[in-house]
Amino acid sequence: MKKTAKAISTEPYKGVRDFYPEDMYIQKYMFQKMREVVESFGYIEYGASILEPSELYQAKSGEEIVNDQTYSFKDRGDRDVTLRPEMTPTVARMVARKKRDLSFPIRWYSIPNLFRYEQPQRGRVREHFQLNVDLFGSESINADLEVIKIAYQIMKNFGAKDSDFQIRINDRKIASELYKLYNLNETDSYKLSKVIDKKNKISKESFEEAVEIILKDKASEFMVLLTSNEKLLTKIGENNPNVKNLISIIENLTSSGITNVVFDQTLMRGFDYYTGTVFEIFDTNPENKRSIFGGGRYDELLDIFDAPKMPAVGFGMGDVTTEDFLETHNLLPEYKSNVKLYICKLDEKYSSEVEALADKLRKKGLCVAIDLSDKKVGDQIKTADKQKIPFVICIGEDEVKKKEFKIKNLATGEEKTVTEDEIASVIHPIK
């Protein structure tokens, strides 16, 4: 075997994460809490490859994402491939592909990893995971409501209080109505929504300047509307069906006990494909005051496949921003090993007894690791302790003869002498 000339770095690729068992524990915990909620609402899991034909993103993902932030390359067969930067185009593609075989409405979820070429910083990595929850085939506002309720319930399932976060809601159609009143054409409407989307990321001056370029002498009147939901709604008219729809969603949420909801007319969401309701969950902690995740209605995305219209609403919840939120609010659990018992041996000659005992306990559903070293027993126990395995048993002459075992709880130091049959109940006591 050839030796390499130069040592290879042990660092991961820039901007991505290694998940050591402790990190994986947190990730698995988060995904489990998400799964519990979405499955209780009747959603089923699907999956897809991270590799997609690049054309999938050229239509509606928003220019910045496609041009500057994707991992795109040519494969060895000269095909343009992209590592998916988001899941919505993929799920829309899958729904369009099997449209005839599926019975709508369908409720689907997935927890894919997604890729963006970004400068790594807090909350931004080049590969992240994102729960995607989508409901296809219903135009009912009950579908919008359901999806927002799921988002809320996931936060609650993490142990968050209502005061820890806020649900901000808008409707893209309300913005469109407003732009119509200012006689904006499609291009200018699009530009204005992009400017409003960036409002909190740019200076007040830059924002006002950008609005003025589009709206000219109407800019100052428009700025006033932006500061007051009431004025905006009065301007559009409270009988406007889109306004009514939005008010109805907020009222419905409130009456079902979800009261941390506000109408936010400046909420746009980055993706171009949203057509109606949009919402975002914001952290209310002053130190982490920002969007955790969001979603909305996208009734026209299947158009890009020339498939008939298919109403759809959903959201994506990223692991990095979620973990930041949980950390800020002290909601992350402490690491626990899934291994519950470590069996040590006083001498190599007890190997087969150790194996046999471990195998019996495994058949009862216990997760058991055995020591393979020729270290002293004290050092074997230290290994278990460092690996956060809660219980140990040591096998020697006595244990083999008497078939009795001292089981030690490493957290408390407590020892208990038990028969083989009693071991499992010490580790998993019946409550």
Place this chain on the structure above:
Amino acid sequence: MKKTAKAISTEPYKGVRDFYPEDMYIQKYMFQKMREVVESFGYIEYGASILEPSELYQAKSGEEIVNDQTYSFKDRGDRDVTLRPEMTPTVARMVARKKRDLSFPIRWYSIPNLFRYEQPQRGRVREHFQLNVDLFGSESINADLEVIKIAYQIMKNFGAKDSDFQIRINDRKIASELYKLYNLNETDSYKLSKVIDKKNKISKESFEEAVEIILKDKASEFMVLLTSNEKLLTKIGENNPNVKNLISIIENLTSSGITNVVFDQTLMRGFDYYTGTVFEIFDTNPENKRSIFGGGRYDELLDIFDAPKMPAVGFGMGDVTTEDFLETHNLLPEYKSNVKLYICKLDEKYSSEVEALADKLRKKGLCVAIDLSDKKVGDQIKTADKQKIPFVICIGEDEVKKKEFKIKNLATGEEKTVTEDEIASVIHPIK
């Protein structure tokens, strides 16, 4: 919003798979069965990004893989990136990176997706998933034994009989001993092992020719050894420590009840990093007679990071070959939805009652979907049936008034009238 000029294809990228809920069900089933076994042996899960610096694979993965089969490209920062074609270099990198903090031996597992640019065909796709099980920090043959036992137990956990598969074992060191007897230098030894590895993929003539080029006039004597384990072992000597080691592993497996094991001196495994025991699980079905998965000992892989020597043994079990095996042997389960109840309504006005009932049942841990359409009740029930949801309840005037519900089992047609509190026990009867 701009329309695209040309409809985008709904096909996935060439050689990768979409996982619709039915496919995902199978995948989740397989991963669950694998997890049960590896966790019972005390292994804990880790993860990593699919993106790795390309240099990681340039050392020891084997030439074919690196040069012809990887997805490699330059990122926007001119870094060479590769989509991992296998997990072992990654886990070795992670272990080397935190070597000081980890308490050895460590038992780790992961189920990553891996990428190879191959011509798609049965059992070969461009993205597949693979259970990776690795034990670092033990030179003991008990470590080799444990890993082989896990492989065996996973097969059993899938419901396979001993006669459905065979475990073939070899030791790279035995091959090395043999090459020494023929005075082969390192380069020729490497070449010969590659030729033997390809034995079953090339014609008898090509194989003999390739052996002759390396061994010249000793070729025919060597060919005789290859046909008989007994002759090979006699040639090397039964007291050779490597021969003794291998025999001991096979005897130990047999005595612990694993009898479908054979010594296969032609077993090499493709990767260059193996240093000792190698093994493969073969399907014995005449229609699918091939390797399902395998692994071995790789004590020198951490060398590439200039890290001190770290003994390691493990295996990788791919989802595609495993699914083929399970399919061939009729061991795949039938699809079941995780959604257990579908609530229909006789009229839109009962929406809030439907919501309220669903929410109460969800709090009890039931997975409940509600109908959002304005279809006739019969069509709502059809939706549930097509989605393989086993139970339905319909809400109308009567149900709202009496607080009694008819719960229908769609498989049997059986109906039962129950109170709200009794619904959960009909769906999950206590056995």
